[in-house]
Amino acid sequence: MDSPYSLFRVGASLLLHTPDPTGQTIITGANVENASYPVGTCAERVAMGTAIHLGHKLGSFKAIGVATDMDEFCSPCGMCRQFLREFLALDVPVFMFNKKGGFIVRSMGELLPLSFGPDVLPPKEQLRKNLNEEELKGAGVQ
Numbered sequence: 001m002d003s004p005y006s007l008f009r010v011g012a013s014l015l016l017h018t019p020d021p022t023g024q025t026i027i028t029g030a031n032v033e034n035a036s037y038p039v040g041t042c043a044e045r046v047a048m049g050t051a052i053h054l055g056h057k058l059g060s061f062k063a064i065g066v067a068t069d070m071d072e073f074c075s076p077c078g079m080c081r082q083f084l085r086e087f088l089a090l091d092v093p094v095f096m097f098n099k100k101g102g103f104i105v106r107s108m109g110e111l112l113p114l115s116f117g118p119d120v121l122p123p124k125e126q127l128r129k130n131l132n133e134e135e136l137k138g139a140g141v142q
């Protein structure tokens, strides 16, 4: 694991409720940096992107751990919180580790209160119906 620009190395691990077909129960990721700094990706999004690519989904995850080799605990950035919230139930624990193996833990919902997620969007059918009704109104049809 290399973080050539920030020298801040982060690892993320997703614990699955049940092993996948290969017997794996943990999916990992590390931050991947880029010469164009903002293009780099955090460890959490690399791990979650890998998990989703492998077919895991909301309900698959028991916990997530985020670790650095620093004295401080590493807590997911704002963008990662939103990204994770799409796939982690709000009661899923997020363990944040420091280099000594000490940790603090908060639930996904605690890290992102009053969050916006797929469950907040009305069903597609409802959205389509609203759109249709508005179009009909705009066209002067009652």
Ligand code: THU
Pocket (backbone or CB within 6 Å): 003, 006, 008, 009, 010, 030, 031, 032, 033, 040, 041, 042, 043, 044, 066, 074, 075, 076, 077, 080
């Ligand atoms: N980083 C993560 O991978 N996860 C976090 O939760 C915070 C920050 C990365 C992004 C960048 O590669 C480096 O740490 C410094 O910000």
